[in-house]
Amino acid sequence: MAKKKFYVVWSGHKTGVFTSWNVCKKHITNFKGAQYKSFVNGEEAEIALKGKYIDYVGKDPKRIKVTPADLKRIGIPIIPSLSVDAACSGNPGKMEYRGVDTQTKKQLFIQGPFKKGTNNIGEFLALVHGLGFLKKNKSEIPIYSDSRIAIGWLKKGQCRTNLKITSENKDLFDFIKRAEKWLNENTYSTKILKWETKAWGEIPADFGRK
Numbered sequence: 001m002a003k004k005k006f007y008v009v010w011s012g013h014k015t016g017v018f019t020s021w022n023v024c025k026k027h028i029t030n031f032k033g034a035q036y037k038s039f040v041n042g043e044e045a046e047i048a049l050k051g052k053y054i055d056y057v058g059k060d061p062k063r064i065k066v067t068p069a070d071l072k073r074i075g076i077p078i079i080p081s082l083s084v085d086a087a088c089s090g091n092p093g094k095m096e097y098r099g100v101d102t103q104t105k106k107q108l109f110i111q112g113p114f115k116k117g118t119n120n121i122g123e124f125l126a127l128v129h130g131l132g133f134l135k136k137n138k139s140e141i142p143i144y145s146d147s148r149i150a151i152g153w154l155k156k157g158q159c160r161t162n163l164k165i166t167s168e169n170k171d172l173f174d175f176i177k178r179a180e181k182w183l184n185e186n187t188y189s190t191k192i193l194k195w196e197t198k199a200w201g202e203i204p205a206d207f208g209r210k
Contacts, residue, residue, distance in 0.1 A: 006045035011035035085205035086122025097126035116169035123150030142191035
């Protein structure tokens with residue numbers, strides 16, 4: 001059984017602590033600059049609501065500690081840039097992905113949910129979508145992803161998933177074919193960079209469901 005989560009919305013159509021992702025999503029969808037995050041403890045969520053969003057973004061009790069030397073080596077994220085991420089409920093399960101402005105967290109594109117997808121597929125599609133988005137807008141900013149697997153698939157120009165196609169996820173595989181076709185027919189100079197979660201916290205495009 002999945003652990004119960006509590007969703008704090010600091011800025012949205014309605015603010016507060018919600019125990020359902022669907023309810024939380026309703027209050028943040030199409031709200032510019034929405035601020036929200038999930039918690040596993042109700043008391044912690046209530047305390048967080050009284051605080052500021054910036055104090056909780058990217059904070060994770062399991063986050064790996066980094067030394068000053070690590071931080072010096074890793075540096076800080078490049079701004080301006082595009083950040084992409086995916087979310088999947090189950091494996092496989094309902095999957096969606098999106099891209100946001102790294103600095104402002106403004107959502108620039110989103111796709112899904114798709115039935116019977118995986119997180120790795122979503123991460124791959126998000127990268128390809130990001131490349132297309134930047135090329136269309138004639139932008140040379142880099143793209144950040146926290147998935148080494150998806151970055152590897154992108155460099156090979158192929159989504160190397162082991163997921164089998166079914167009647168439920170046929171539309172998802174159609175998206176995959178379109179993404180691979182785009183990579184085969186287009187060139188790009190965009191830098192694809194790994195988001196250093198251990199140093200910078202969750203990637204700005206994170207859906208906040210951890």
